[in-house]
Amino acid sequence: MSPQVAAYWYVFLKGVGITLWISWLALILGGVVGLVIGLLRIAPWAIVRWAAIVYIEVFRSVPPLVLFFGCFYGLSFAMKLDLSPFSAATIALTLTASALMAEVVRAGIESVTRGQWEAALSQGMTYPQVFRYVIWPQAIRVMLPPSVGVYISTLKDSSLASIIGYVELTKSGLLVRESTGISFEVLLIIAILYFIINYSISLVGTALERRFKYVH
Amino acid sequence: MSTDPSSPVLRIEGLVKRYGPHLVIDGVDLDVAAGQVVVFVGPSGTGKSTLLRCVNGLEDIQGGRILFEGQPVLSRSSAIHAVRRRIGMIFQGFNLYPHLTALQNVTLAPVKVLGEPAKDVEERARGLFRKVRLEHRAHAFPSQLSGGEQQRVAIARALAMNPHLLMFDEPTSALDPETVGDVLAVMEDLAREGRTMLVVTHEIGFARHVGDRMIFMDGGKIVEDRPPEEMIASPENPRTRQFLGSILHH
Ligand SMILES: Nc1ncnc2c1ncn2[C@@H]1O[C@H](COP(=O)(O)OP(=O)(O)O)[C@@H](O)[C@H]1O
Ligand SMILES: [Mg+2]
Secondary structure, eight states: OOHHHHTTHHHHHHHHHHHHHHHHHHHHHHHHHHHHHHHHHTOSOHHHHHHHHHHHHHHHHSOHHHHHHIIIIIIHHHHOOOOOHHHHHHHHHHHHHHHHHHHHHHHHHHTSOHHHHHHHHHTTOOHHHHIIIIIHHHHHHHHHHHHHHHHHHHHHHGGGGGGGTOOSHHHHHHHHHHHHOOOHHHHHHHHHHHHHHHHHHHHHHHHHHHHHSOOO | OOOOTTSOSEEEEEEEEEETTEEEEEEEEEEEOTTOEEEEEOOTTSSHHHHHHHHTTSSOOSEEEEEETTEEOOTTSTTHHHHHHTEEEEOTTOOOOTTSOHHHHHHHHHHHTSOOOHHHHHHHHHHHHHHTTOGGGTTSOGGGSOHHHHHHHHHHHHHTTOOSEEEEESTTTTSOHHHHHHHHHHHHHHHHTTOOEEEEOSOHHHHHHHOSEEEEEETTEEEEEEOHHHHHHSOSSHHHHHHHHHHHOO
16 A cells, blocks of 8 residues: 555544444434334235335435435425535435335235234234234344345445535545545555445344344 | 133124135034033135134124123224133144244243233243143244144143133144144143133044034034034034045045
């Protein structure tokens, strides 16, 4: 590594920290919203299901870049909100992550067989009890691997926040490139850092998955 | 809540169940007295499972009524949970909770639903594991148990709620032949204890030795309802005769 670039190590480090932070925040918020939407998606009322489907399909198919612009300029304009790049980026990432998580939640719950509901109901459990003690603990095991995928994709999407001026890892790198005038090496470092982060998340995910497996 | 001891545990009057236009239970009347073991037989698709599922309100009904210990069973009322707590159900596919050990399968509902202290429930569960002859398997997960063992855990799980009625829907149909006997032996013990049981099964030997009544169902109706010995020896209805012939001789 050339000394000019190496001198900016703390900029990269801070970028990594911010990227991890905002994607984690979006995953948590997206997880909570996604859980609600995912439950509405399988609600017994058709109109509620439809509303959830619309939400999921819209935010799953609108490109993240459009959401970033929409949140940063659109929301500011339409609602007279003065959103910081951080807030706009968090909202945009959360919208996509929640749509993806809603599908993960739905698939997880639907993976639990009807017989489980019937056994639990026949023991006199109420619907919330069946859900909490029987369905959810099984669904969450199914949800884990795809959730890791959602986190990784959220983390990659977060690089787009650089466009609205939020200084995460990509933007940090671009700033270093500007000050040093060294392009290839800086981009390579950014790529390697993303790879290390995402690969580590994959490994943690695999380890968690193994721990969560039933005994066989 | 307690009822006159001479009144039936279960009374079914003119029960009608449809799935859309499809009539599945076509006017069934049935009284089951305390301590009776009623065995249901009949070709598949004649509504035996559906009948059991109506009794604990897993299905809504389109006509007639069901009284359990004098109370109407209404699948959509909030009272249905209290009814189900007093009716144990054993399924063909066991339906154990795979994320819990055998012991936890048995203790879950008494603790969470009945709100009993975990210590007491565990104590009782140990007794139940002895009763179903699985004391050594209490800490295994369902996936580590054979089909026969899983079904006996399912029986223990039902018993843990201290039910007043036990319903078995083809409890041995999914089992390897060599484990069928263990499950039937446990069911026979329960019958000898004087428990009230509804059992859908093709095990004619069990019906003969353990059943008080044998009911032949066909086309959503009760065709014949007699003591098992009699029905097996001399079925009155031609359809009963044909059906029993088909399961006795193969
Ligand atoms: N959920 C359902 N929806 C529609 N039809 C059903 C459903 N469950 C059962 N049936 C139909 O009801 C009839 C009786 O089924 P069932 O009670 O399972 O019969 P049995 O237990 O005697 O074999 C069958 O024709 C079956 O196809
Ligand atoms: Mg059946």
